[in-house]
Amino acid sequence: PRLSRRATLLGLTALAAPALIRPRNALAATGSPFVQPRLNEGRIEDGRRVFDLTAAPGVHEFRPGIATDTIGINTTFLGPLLAARAGDRLRMNVTNGIGEPMTLHWHGLHLPAAADGGPHQEIAPGAVWSPEFDLMQKAGTFWFHGHQHEKTGAHVWAGMAGVLRVTDDEEAALPLPRTYGEDDFTLVLQDRRFDANGQMPYAMNMHDRMAGMQGDVMLVNGQTSPVLAVDAPLIRLRILNGANGTFYGLHFADNRTFHQIASDGGLLTAPVPMQGTILSPGERGEYLVDVSDGAAAMLRAETFGAEVAMMGTTGTPDVMEIRPRSARPAPTLPARLADVPPPPDATGEDRRFDLAMTGMGMMGDFTINGRRFDHSRIDFTVPLGATETWTWTNTTPMLHPMHIHDVQFRILSRNGQPPAPQETGLKDTVLIRPQETVALRLSFADYADPIHPYMYHCHILEHEDAGMMGQFTVV
Numbered sequence: 349p350r351l352s353r354r355a356t357l358l359g360l361t362a363l364a365a366p367a368l369i370r371p372r373n374a375l376a377a378t379g380s381p382f383v384q385p386r387l388n389e390g391r392i393e394d395g396r397r398v399f400d401l402t403a404a405p406g407v408h409e410f411r412p413g414i415a416t417d418t419i420g421i422n423t424t425f426l427g428p429l430l431a432a433r434a435g436d437r438l439r440m441n442v443t444n445g446i447g448e449p450m451t452l453h454w455h456g457l458h459l460p461a462a463a464d465g466g467p468h469q470e471i472a473p474g475a476v477w478s479p480e481f482d483l484m485q486k487a488g489t490f491w492f493h494g495h496q497h498e499k500t501g502a503h504v505w506a507g508m509a510g511v512l513r514v515t516d517d518e519e520a521a522l523p524l525p526r527t528y529g530e531d532d533f534t535l536v537l538q539d540r541r542f543d544a545n546g547q548m549p550y551a552m553n554m555h556d557r558m559a560g561m562q563g564d565v566m567l568v569n570g571q572t573s574p575v576l577a578v579d580a581p582l583i584r585l586r587i588l589n590g591a592n593g594t595f596y597g598l599h600f601a602d603n604r605t606f607h608q609i610a611s612d613g614g615l616l617t618a619p620v621p622m623q624g625t626i627l628s629p630g631e632r633g634e635y636l637v638d639v640s641d642g643a644a645a646m647l648r649a650e651t652f653g654a655e656v657a658m659m660g661t662t663g664t665p666d667v668m669e670i671r672p673r674s675a676r677p678a679p680t681l682p683a684r685l686a687d688v689p690p691p692p693d694a695t696g697e698d699r700r701f702d703l704a705m706t707g708m709g710m711m712g713d714f715t716i717n718g719r720r721f722d723h724s725r726i727d728f729t730v731p732l733g734a735t736e737t738w739t740w741t742n743t744t745p746m747l748h749p750m751h752i753h754d755v756q757f758r759i760l761s762r763n764g765q766p767p768a769p770q771e772t773g774l775k776d777t778v779l780i781r782p783q784e785t786v787a788l789r790l791s792f793a794d795y796a797d798p799i800h801p802y803m804y805h806c807h808i809l810e811h812e813d814a815g816m817m818g819q820f821t822v823v
């Protein structure tokens with residue numbers, strides 16, 4: 349039943365091999381109270397919202413008494429929840445305290461390429477990088493993470509990531525849960541594996557090189573199996589898949605129906621009912637969960653890697669238990685959410701991207717249009733103001749969540765079929781399954797720069813670091 353659930357969610361017809369069982373280690377479930385990232389609204393200075401972020405080595409207790417070396421941003425693992433409003437002028441003061449070059453990228457934001465924090469905005473050890481830009485997003489759940497050339501996987505694995513929450517008037521006018529820590533919760537989902545000393549070295553074996561780093565310990569904001577006690581009958585979960593290489597098939601143990609209200613770039617047109625959904629590395633979703641019956645709801649994730657079609661599941665760990673303190677009637681969900689206009693008409697190029705594996709077996713390379721990433725090669729340029737169609741074809745036997753900087757795009761079709769309702773909104777990361785062709789529509793507006801490129805890449809960080817990435821400029 350486990351395989352067929354995932355197969356259904358993925359739209360796969362055949363899953364060949366039995367489940368890959370991995371040993372559980374000493375860090376098992378705790379049942380400790382859920383802890384959210386600390387809310388950080390920055391400070392207002394000369395009309396700008398300023399955030400001070402320092403990445404530095406930390407020691408984090410994933411379990412009481414077990415000290416693990418990490419990297420944190422203003423804390424020991426991950427970062428604060430940055431809260432900003434649409435239209436804010438932002439200034440990010442990023443201090444590199446990790447002792448080696450790093451970058452910090454604002455995933456999902458539309459902004460000038462020089463402020464993007466990709467591999468070309470390297471921050472030297474001890475230096476401060478202070479990009480300033482307008483926050484052009486709609487209300488939604490965005491994030492930030494390390495993006496150092498060939499070190500993205502290692503830096504994120506150690507903890508260099510956090511969530512940026514954007515609010516706006518359109519969202520504020522809707523009857524949705526939005527009280528932080530009461531009915532609105534942010535969950536960064538990750539998995540890690542720990543060695544006998546409680547450390548989580550970034551040490552890849554052959555399987556990790558192919559499928560991405562995966563762990564056997566499920567983490568929510570750096571916690572294992574927390575319990576969230578709530579009074580509210582209807583709660584909102586903002587979930588980020590912050591894993592290096594793991595896909596999460598989210599569902600509740602009792603198969604209750606929940607509703608997705610937002611995708612990567614903001615609200616959908618209407619709540620989408622579901623009993624399960626796949627969140628790929630890099631993707632975000634916002635969900636409403638009705639706990640008005642007073643019964644505990646166990647959020648679970650079926651975890652699997654990019655090689656899903658070949659190897660099967662790696663487990664179905666408990667993510668978090670939601671424990672209502674009482675039963676009470678839930679408000680009705682709004683029938684309509686945001687205005688999401690149809691995808692804009694194309695005015696520019698039709699570009700094709702072929703995802704492929706070259707070489708033999710476990711030593712294979714991942715390529716886009718036959719090429720590995722080259723830090724000094726601009727793969728193509730896009731004219732400012734163009735609306736283009738980008739069509740991705742995956743000829744590998746693996747899943748690839750493809751992410752494009754600078755834009756929130758729209759999904760036109762999957763293998764010629766219209767996207768599922770939860771994929772009709774704004775997206776910056778899209779899962780491309782084996783043998784799939786996915787067409788996107790993207791508009792490139794506002795920012796041109798002949799020198800600084802934007803990246804597009806697989807968000808399995810080990811695929812990105814291995815070269816499944818390209819770069820374009822907008823001119």
Ligand code: C2O
Pocket residue numbers: 453455493495630751753803805807
């Ligand atoms: Cu979330 Cu180029 O990254």
Ligand code: CU
Pocket residue numbers: 453454455456751752753
């Ligand atoms: Cu990004």
Ligand code: CU
Pocket residue numbers: 654714747748749806807808811812816
């Ligand atoms: Cu990939």
